[in-house]
Amino acid sequence: MTPVQLAELLLFPGLTFFVWLAFLFEWLERKTAARMQGRLGPVVAGPFGILQPVADFFKLASKEEIVPSESDPFVLRWGPALYFAAPAIGIAFIPVLGYQSVLYHPLDLLFMFFVLGFSTLMAGLLGYASAGRYATIAMGRLVVQYTSYEVPLLISMVTPAVLAGSLSLQGVAQAQAPLWYIFLAPMAFAVFILASLAELEKPPFDIPSASTEIVGGWMTEFSGNALAYVKLTKNLSYVFLSALAVTLFLGGAGGPVLTADSDVQALAYVCYFLLKLFAVGFLIFAIKTGLARVRIDQAAKVFWTVVTPLSLAQLALVILLR
Amino acid sequence: MASFRSGLTQWARKRSIWVFHVNAASCNGCDIEILAALTPRYDAERLGVELVPSPRHADVLLVTGTLNPLMRDRLKTVYEQMPEPRHVVAIGACALGGGVMKDCYNVGHGIDAAVPVDLYIPGCPPRPEAIIFGILKLVTGTPDPVMAGEAHVG
Amino acid sequence: MSDAPAGDRKETGAGLMQYSPEGMMPFGPVHPSLKEPEYFKLILEGEKIVQVVPRIGYVHRGIERAAQERTWVKDIYLFERICGICSFAHSISFTQAVESMSPFEVPDRARYIRVVVAELERIHSHLLWLGLVGHWAGFDTLFMWVWKDREHVLDLEEGITGNRVHKSYSTFGGVRKDLPEGIGAKVTAELGYIEKRVAYYKDLVQSEQTLTVRTRGVGRISQDTARKLSPVGPLLRCTGIGRDVRTEDPYAAYDEVRPEVQTSKDGDIASLLVLRLNEVLDSCRMVKEALEKIPSGPFKVPFPRTVPEGEAAFHVEAPRGELFYFVKSAGGSVPERVKIRTPTMANLLTATEMLKGQTLADVPVVLTGMDPCFGCMDRVSVFDVDKSKEWSLSGEELRDYGIEYYRGRRG
């Protein structure tokens, strides 16, 4: 890795950029939900309350951290960092500046599978280490949910790869220059969004963190800094999954070439990307605001009997068409 | 740098207030008004108030009710579980001093017998605006925190 | 960080678990959805609930005893504060019980005003309940909408009585204040809005699939069970038994402003949702009708501070069903004995019956049926009959249980 690349990773459009984006996403999510419920939503932290998630983060970071004595202090201390690392690394592979990403590997799509699984694994581990009983129940639910949405999620991610004939995110994004895959494989997109809701623990699949049933789910016992990072990571995963959807189905940062000046064009690409990103994010939080939570067995049933066959059918169709 | 950090912390703490609510033998009256304070008409989320599901996440503990013996120890435990800095707000005549239940055999005279209370909001029940006012007073620490002049329309 | 607290605190015990009595599995938070805490011991066989043992008293305050040491008028305010949701039902039940023991006639206008406020209370209570069902089902948007609309009813109540929750409005011999000027037009406008919204919610709760899968066929009770266990209110009516104190034993002005008793056949949570919304619509009609028919005249007669010796049993239809008062007077300035049987107390046993045969995951939703305050599942302990030991739910047991259970279902 060259120093330039390292700088890119740390600055624009690398991690910092995405962290701010994660805060922005949470604000948008809360504000949209509020408006849809006829409320105003946050207003005092910054203009229009835009700094509300930032305030939440710094407040939590300044609080005392309690380590319940039955828990594993090592995991509790370092777990959140690892948990944070998963989407943070994953996001570095997303091509944002045109078809360029910070990190690149010809098989990086496969690495995405690993990142998604790893973040669920870390959530489970953190819940387990905190040794709370709610957390334990949440873990049971997490495992059941994970085993049911994982397969359709992977299949829906493989579909664009088959279409593009490439296993790299850049390749997939590039291959969509003529036509976005959302039009070629709409069902795969739908499956991806549904599975993302489950991965993000948003309604109707917020079963592992259902606050009316099991308090804070696997996060119940966290406090202070750890909670701040866990919350941030959830938002970062949100951005990450939306970005993945943009890359796989909406042509990545691709769009009309406006100028010959490559710097200005890069800026245009970023704008295209952000527009698409917010569109996907908005879709996810609209669904989330409008649905009730289902029961864990119902969720599993939906995934096994409807979503998985759907994703398989889409994949088969795509393979046949090619 | 240090002063920047502490300024940032101060700023954040005033704008992000996560509350946890315990019903220590109340009549539901205060509890529904707390919930009402979060619903669209009053929308305490504007001020960064959020109801959290676990005391570990909370900054402020809202306690309603007369504190009967069955709930007393539980209230103490919940308070124990909250991370510093933590604040307790007693809501309603019952939590302040027993209210109309004062001489029933199964109630105490105010929750300050079990946990240290930072702010008292009287009323039976206090209306949602009174609860919002109280929370604002708690975080700003000023006697009259109503920001009449500030036009935050969001 | 300069002002960050120093040193991390270590604690014994794993978090919230200590909060539940006897260290068992608490289902649901201690919190927001308001509620008096209750505690259910669930006894499981395999995955089915076979026995439920409720334990209450977390909000027991000793009101009945205190009532014997206070004057009659003070007791009105005390009884109102048994509960903040149907506080007016408590006060009219008590005042009418006492009025029935003395020779004074309550003026007609007061009887009508009582109907108006009692029905407004029913509307607000049912809407509150619907919102909490939404909240419990993880559908916070529904919660926000319903509570938003509920504020319109609270405005009316506050305008008439002076307080949103504890109305302190009914007193011996009538009500404490006359209806405010021009309330009729305001009521018509606000209730028109409520009716429109409730029609929409009725459609929504029957059509939205994520809600219907959680409620249809869940927590079913049969008519026979209902006869045996004497539940009251919507819980009884949803089994098809059309009992309603307002029509069977009319009090206040209910013999002139007659409600239409809503019943339903299914006896499950889904039918309760629709039934309660139908009741809201009916209440809206009744409020308007009462305001049209209301006679002019005094709203209160002077009432002595003592009550003649005697006993009276009286009941009213609170939003959650029959609210029963038994009053005994020795002729003095304090009551000899007042017994209160709240609707929730009567429904508790039925709720436990509804839980039997359900799965663990349905517990919250089933308890919604009984009361608004179903958020109180905060104390459900789990017992396994096969192992005949308390199920601590702390370790892998639970996880294995969950996985095994759902795998079995899926297969």
Add this chain to the structure above:
Amino acid sequence: MRRTSADPLQRLSAKLGGALHPERRTTLLTVDPSKVEEACLGVASLPGLYHLSTITGVDLGDQIGILYHFWEGRRFVTVKTAVPKTAPRIRSVAGALPAATLYEAEIQDLFGVAFDGNPYAGKRLLLPDDYPAEAPPPMRKEADPEKIRRMMKLE
């Protein structure tokens, strides 16, 4: 009052050796503690009267009165009995009328009357488990709320 259902009540009362007092809205059927179950079952099997509204305990001085309120239409039928404070013990009707379970448990808690055969026998329903043993049941006249509060360390 409808004659059709008043008559069976009279017959029931005669059979149990009880006394029937029709009051304004309530018909009071006074029976011996040993006949309570029979009386309650008899009343509950009359048409429409299956609904047990509640059971009330009353401190009558040296006796505890127990009242079973049944409701139908515009009237209550109340089965009334009394047990001495020195031996507060009565057979539970919960077996025949399951609705009575919690009401009996409440009286057991608050008046210290033992109900033989009730599932809650010997258990607490409303009071804390560590309610002081030396304190009298709180609803009895001799109990002093102030003292109870002090015993429970509420003051």
Add this chain to the structure above:
Amino acid sequence: MMPRKKLGGALGEMFKTALEPPVTEQYPFGRKVVAERFRGRLDVDPVKCTGCSVCEVVCPAGVITMVPVGKKTIGSREVEVKRPSFDLYTCISCGQCVDDCRFGALTLTHDFELAVFDKKSLIMKKALQVGK
């Protein structure tokens, strides 16, 4: 008749709500006008109060205690003069004392912004001063 089952039946309404102005009141950033009959904090007019003790007797929450503030001779007898002190923190704003005070010394104001850091500051001793 059952309405047709559908998924996401609330979505249409959600977008409609989002486009309407929110119902949220501005409250902490502006004064609130409460209903005419709203029963807020109790207030006493020390000039009108005669120390008759009626309010102490009728209050259901035990808010009021009569405090001796001095002595007065009526004819040949010396009587103790008392004035009410109000522990407003347990006041339930029921208004019974207002109804029963024959001298109109008590009123319920519209004041609801009562949160305090110290419970003791809610004890109202206004009437005692004037009695002296």
